[in-house]
Amino acid sequence: MKPAYEKPVIKKLHNGLMNKFGYSPAYARKVRTDIDGVPVADLVEKFGSPLFVYSERILRQKYRQMHTAFSTRYPNVVFGWSYKTNYLNAICALMHQQGSIAEVVSGMEYEKARALGVPGENIIFNGPHKAQAALETAVREGAMINVDHLDEIYALERVAQKLGRQLHVGLRLNLDAGVYPQWSRFGFNLESGQALEAAKRMKYGGKLVLSGLHCHLGTFIMDAGAYARQVEKMVAFGCELEKAFGYSIEYLDIGGGFPSKSRLKGVYLPPEVALPAIDEYAEAIAQALTKALRPGDFPKLILESGRALVDEAGFLITTITATKRLPDGTRAYVADAGVNLLFTANWFKFNIEMDREVGGVNEQSVIYGPLCMNIDVVDESVLLPPLSCGMRLTVSPVGAYNHTQSLQFIEYRPASVLIGERGEVDLIREAEDLADITRRERMPKRFAQEEVG
Amino acid sequence: MHKLSRLAINEEGFVFNPTTGDSFQVSETGLVILGKLRDGHSDEAIAQALAEKYEVSLEDAQRDVADFRASLKNLNLI
Numbered sequence: 001m002k003p004a005y006e007k008p009v010i011k012k013l014h015n016g017l018m019n020k021f022g023y024s025p026a027y028a029r030k031v032r033t034d035i036d037g038v039p040v041a042d043l044v045e046k047f048g049s050p051l052f053v054y055s056e057r058i059l060r061q062k063y064r065q066m067h068t069a070f071s072t073r074y075p076n077v078v079f080g081w082s083y084k085t086n087y088l089n090a091i092c093a094l095m096h097q098q099g100s101i102a103e104v105v106s107g108m109e110y111e112k113a114r115a116l117g118v119p120g121e122n123i124i125f126n127g128p129h130k131a132q133a134a135l136e137t138a139v140r141e142g143a144m145i146n147v148d149h150l151d152e153i154y155a156l157e158r159v160a161q162k163l164g165r166q167l168h169v170g171l172r173l174n175l176d177a178g179v180y181p182q183w184s185r186f187g188f189n190l191e192s193g194q195a196l197e198a199a200k201r202m203k204y205g206g207k208l209v210l211s212g213l214h215c216h217l218g219t220f221i222m223d224a225g226a227y228a229r230q231v232e233k234m235v236a237f238g239c240e241l242e243k244a245f246g247y248s249i250e251y252l253d254i255g256g257g258f259p260s261k262s263r264l265k266g267v268y269l270p271p272e273v274a275l276p277a278i279d280e281y282a283e284a285i286a287q288a289l290t291k292a293l294r295p296g297d298f299p300k301l302i303l304e305s306g307r308a309l310v311d312e313a314g315f316l317i318t319t320i321t322a323t324k325r326l327p328d329g330t331r332a333y334v335a336d337a338g339v340n341l342l343f344t345a346n347w348f349k350f351n352i353e354m355d356r357e358v359g360g361v362n363e364q365s366v367i368y369g370p371l372c373m374n375i376d377v378v379d380e381s382v383l384l385p386p387l388s389c390g391m392r393l394t395v396s397p398v399g400a401y402n403h404t405q406s407l408q409f410i411e412y413r414p415a416s417v418l419i420g421e422r423g424e425v426d427l428i429r430e431a432e433d434l435a436d437i438t439r440r441e442r443m444p445k446r447f448a449q450e451e452v453g
Numbered sequence: 454m455h456k457l458s459r460l461a462i463n464e465e466g467f468v469f470n471p472t473t474g475d476s477f478q479v480s481e482t483g484l485v486i487l488g489k490l491r492d493g494h495s496d497e498a499i500a501q502a503l504a505e506k507y508e509v510s511l512e513d514a515q516r517d518v519a520d521f522r523a524s525l526k527n528l529n530l531i
Contacts, residue, residue: 001508002506002507002508003506003507003508004507004508005482005503005507005508005509005513006480006481006482007480007482007517008479008480008482008483008485008486008517008518008520008521009479009480009483009521009524010468010477010478010479010480010483010487010521010524010525010528010530011477011478011479012475012476012477012528013475013476013477013478323516323520325520325523325524325527327527328527329523329524329527329528360480361478361480386517388513
């Protein structure tokens with residue numbers, strides 16, 4: 001029998017140079033042969049590559065962990081599943097089965113939630129663009145609407161006028177909780193008095209009743225204390241509204257923004273070290289609420305977490321289709337999935353795992369996607385042993401924002417599967433084909449080509 | 454090949470370039486290729502030799518020899 005083959009590698013030795021970040025030793029390479037017990041090879045054989053894979057086990061576990069963290073510290077907690085994070089029907093249905101209501105930010109997402117059987121009163125309607133027709137439908141169906149700007153107040157007043165009744169709405173705030181850059185483009189600013197003016201305008205109009213406050217600080221917030229400051233300000237503002245206008249604030253929607261165990265580019269420490277546990281966030285928020293609220297007053301606490309629940313449950317399997325050596329000597333690979341499917345590659349450094357042990361020295365390598373675009377880079381610097389064409393890589397965590405932002409650009413969008421808790425694999429979205437790309441196109445008659453031959 | 458012939462190479466895969474003072478670590482198969490390049494073998498013959506000696510297809514071996522040659526060029530060793 002012939003000896004095993006290891007690809008030829010020559011590496012320059014650098015002695016005595018200081019390197020703050022160090023290099024992964026040879027044994028640090030990552031191998032993943034299965035996802036929740038289902039072999040990567042079997043998944044690709046059956047559903048093709050690339051392939052989005054979601055783990056029901058992780059999704060439910062994350063939900064339970066987070067819900068327990070908050071509900072054991074505060075008596076009135078509601079989760080609103082952030083549709084934009086991942087609105088595959090199966091994922092949304094699973095979240096609703098766990099007990100989440102829906103949080104949507106567009107007419108399309110609203111329709112999606114309704115089509116999934118979510119009643120209007122279990123939908124939170126946020127976002128800067130709510131078309132008049134969508135607003136009217138949401139009002140008629142009893143959705144919770146958080147007002148983003150003054151023109152939406154006018155729009156809602158028109159709906160109230162049409163229906164001949166007062167409407168209960170929430171007000172979206174933006175405020176300084178020590179998170180910079182501050183997200184000030186959504187809602188009404190608290191510190192400048194803009195939010196108070198909006199409440200005054202509502203009272204004056206007489207058609208809208210303010211019954212909730214909403215505020216979403218941003219995304220991937222790594223400071224639990226920021227939420228405590230946010231909650232304190234929201235409660236204080238609620239008290240001010242009660243005093244000034246007689247409004248009774250029934251819910252505090254503190255948004256989401258809780259991080260997943262993903263690694264932001266430029267952050268030296270691994271996420272397990274750099275990020276607070278979800279219990280730390282829950283503790284900070286519950287303590288701030290307890291301190292700020294009147295005794296016995298427990299308004300509904302709404303959380304719109306998306307990333308923290310789904311990101312780690314999502315994987316993308318991709319295949320190496322070519323190997324290259326760049327002019328500067330860097331090893332390069334072309335994979336069949338790129339930024340068309342991994343939008344968050346712009347900000348996050350993914351965990352990249354090989355489907356088998358590979359011999360050879362680790363090299364600084366770059367992984368390109370399949371697009372004929374210079375920007376299509378999955379990882380510009382990853383230590384990998386020499387890989388061969390046909391090898392599979394599993395990229396994670398990619399459950400949040402990657403599928404919803406995936407592009408019908410140059411390549412077809414791939415299939416998505418969900419691995420159940422007993423290891424069953426369900427296709428939850430088929431791979432696309434040409435019909436998905438061209439179905440909405442119309443050809444003017446004068447361009448119609450005659451069949452050749 | 455002139456540059457290659459000057460290299461000091463030991464059987465553990467340590468390579469020293471006395472002209473520049475640089476040192477390198479080369480893998481087992483890389484060592485085989487280096488030796489055959491120094492002996493003046495063609496890329497095709499080297500790939501053939503790899504495919505005969507190791508569990509690798511001729512196509513993969515050809516690809517790897519070309520890639521290894523590119524690395525040597527990049528390191529200014531050929």
